[in-house]
Amino acid sequence: VATSEARARLVREAQALAKLNHPHIVAIHDVGEHRGAVWLAMEHIEGETLAAWSKRQRRSWREVLAVMTPAARGLSAAHDAGLVHRDIKPDNIMLGADGRVRVMDLGLARALGDEARAAPVAPVAATAAARDLAVLAAQVTRAGALMGTPAYMSPEQLRGDVADVRTDVFSFCVMSWEALMGVRPFAGETLVELAANVLAGRLGAVPRDSHSRRVPGWLRRVCVQGLAVEPERRFASIHALLDALSRGQARSRARKWLVGAASVAALGGSAALYQRHDGAARLAACEEAGAGIDAVWGEEARIRV
Numbered sequence: 001v002a003t004s005e006a007r008a009r010l011v012r013e014a015q016a017l018a019k020l021n022h023p024h025i026v027a028i029h030d031v032g033e034h035r036g037a038v039w040l041a042m043e044h045i046e047g048e049t050l051a052a053w054s055k056r057q058r059r060s061w062r063e064v065l066a067v068m069t070p071a072a073r074g075l076s077a078a079h080d081a082g083l084v085h086r087d088i089k090p091d092n093i094m095l096g097a098d099g100r101v102r103v104m105d106l107g108l109a110r111a112l113g114d115e116a117r118a119a120p121v122a123p124v125a126a127t128a129a130a131r132d133l134a135v136l137a138a139q140v141t142r143a144g145a146l147m148g149t150p151a152y153m154s155p156e157q158l159r160g161d162v163a164d165v166r167t168d169v170f171s172f173c174v175m176s177w178e179a180l181m182g183v184r185p186f187a188g189e190t191l192v193e194l195a196a197n198v199l200a201g202r203l204g205a206v207p208r209d210s211h212s213r214r215v216p217g218w219l220r221r222v223c224v225q226g227l228a229v230e231p232e233r234r235f236a237s238i239h240a241l242l243d244a245l246s247r248g249q250a251r252s253r254a255r256k257w258l259v260g261a262a263s264v265a266a267l268g269g270s271a272a273l274y275q276r277h278d279g280a281a282r283l284a285a286c287e288e289a290g291a292g293i294d295a296v297w298g299e300e301a302r303i304r305v
Contacts, residue, residue, distance in 0.1 A: 010038040016083050016106045024074030026094065026104035042104075046097040051090035054179050058211045061219060064179045067093070067101055069245060072172065074103040076238040079165045086163055088171035089152045090178070150191050151184060155229050158195045166231040169241055173226030173234075180219070181212045185227055201229040218248040 014031035021027075030041040050067065053059075071093050078085060085092075085106055092105040150158075154170035157163055177185040187204045188194025196202075203224070206212055222244045228234045235241040 007033070007036070007038045010040060012106075014038075014040055016078070016081075019081050019083075020077055022074055022077040023100060024070045024102055025077060025106075026102045043102075045094050045102060045104075047095050049091050050093035050095060050175070050179065053095050054090060058182060058209075059179065060211070061180055061215045064176070065219075065245065065249070067095060068172075068176050068179065069242070070101040071103055072238050072242050072245075074101070075168055075172065076242065078103070078106065079168070079238055084163050084165060085168050085171075086157070087149055087152075088168050088175060089149045090175055093175070150194060153198070154231075155199050156231060158198060164231070165237050166234050169226050169234050169238060170228075170231075172238070172241070173223045177223045177227070180215050180223070181207050182209065183207060185223070199229065201227075203227065216248070216252060218251065219245075222248060 011031065014028050017025065017028040018031070026045065027043040028040055029043065032039050050071075053067070075085060075088065083106065085103070087105065088103075092103065094102045094104055096102060152171040152174045154163070154167045156167060174185055183204065185203050186194060186197040188197055206215075206220070222241070225244075226234050226241060235244065
């Protein structure tokens with residue numbers, strides 16, 4: 001790492017992580033500098049990134065939530081320590097072979113309230129700068145004034161405004177939507193197209209494949225709220241996002257229980273109805289048999305005898 005800016009970013013990463021001791025955040029054990037380069041001794045994790053995990057096969061919404069929930073808890077711990085990640089994306093979430101999910105690469109994190117304003121992106125202007133931006137793929141990370149990975153960047157990052165915890169809420173919901181639906185919420189082959197859609201809040205259509213159709217409505221609504229263009233319309237914190245996920249799952253479990261109870265009740269009702277029908281049939285058969293006996297042995301038969 002040759003430039004002073006890059007060295008400063010790595011030092012910030014080490015300082016940010018050194019403050020945290022959380023099971024869902026990658027640990028930094030040591031940091032130093034050698035011949036103008038910064039080195040980090042990080043926790044070694046056997047596993048794969050969320051990006052690799054998602055690409056191997058489509059996952060159910062419950063499997064996705066089982067990964068995203070602990071990642072949100074780790075991110076929330078960073079926020080509680082006064083840090084904003086600024087670069088939440090699937091490549092920065094590790095799924096360990098031990099089953100633990102960890103947030104990593106806080107190299108873009110800065111102390112809250114000590115945020116420098118970045119140069120804004122002109123997403124739709126027909127300028128030379130816009131034409132230059134158009135050649136960048138949406139998933140490319142640009143170092144310098146525009147910090148972060150554009151495909152997961154919030155509107156305020158694209159505008160060059162100050163980032164806060166709601167910035168991470170937005171990026172987290174982009175990542176969640178992609179894991180749930182198999183596509184990102186905002187389309188764009190270039191940074192210009194992507195930024196235009198993000199700043200206008202133009203969400204893409206929900207895919208019609210079986211996995212996407214099974215994502216419950218409450219979970220889609222949680223993601224949509226987190227993807228609001230205006231930060232004040234999003235969840236105020238990752239804590240609030242986690243609460244919404246918890247309430248949604250609780251309601252989903254309650255509905256599942258009610259459906260199960262209704263099914264049991266329906267089966268019980270069917271059994272009772274069958275028993276009543278069977279009893280009535282037996283009674284009718286007995287009455288019919290009794291009528292036959294009366295025809296063979298009645299008052300006239302007794303007189304004859």
